[in-house]
Amino acid sequence: MRAQVQELVFDCGDPAALVRFWAGLLGGDPVDRSPDWSYVEPPGFVRIAFQRVPEGKSAKNRLHLDLEVPDPETAADGVLPHGAVRVGGLVVDAQGSFQVMRDPEGNEFCFVTG
Structure with a gap:
């Protein structure tokens, strides 16, 4: 099945x-x-x-969404006024780049390129 x-x-x-x-x-x-x-x-x-x-959120998510965008920093700037929060800085490696974020209730997601 x-x-x-x-x-x-x-x-x-x-x-x-x-x-x-x-x-x-x-x-x-x-x-x-x-x-x-x-x-x-x-x-x-x-x-x-x-x-x-x-109950409130008490730990890091075990699953999160990776959202592909042209520019993670610009995408992050766009959601900050809506209650999102950056987690750390932009990470860049050979596969592309990503910015970890949290939604207004603390659920992690990432803006990614690559």
Whole structure:
């Protein structure tokens, strides 16, 4: 049997706010199914959902999204006003470059080239 990815789900404290951050970043219209569940269907990607949980984030994500952009520094500058945070500096190596980021609830993601 093979399974197919239906959606990626982030645990969070404020689904409505977080879905709007990610919809702004990836495209698509934010949908609030209930106060505890929101989602966005970015063009060309699987649905990303956000479910309210009572506990806060306590450790580094074991899974994160790498988002390809022409310039990680410019992309980072563009999301800072929306609540994202840079983690460290730009990393450049033979494969390209990347900038580690956190969304408004602390979930890590990277802007990458390469």
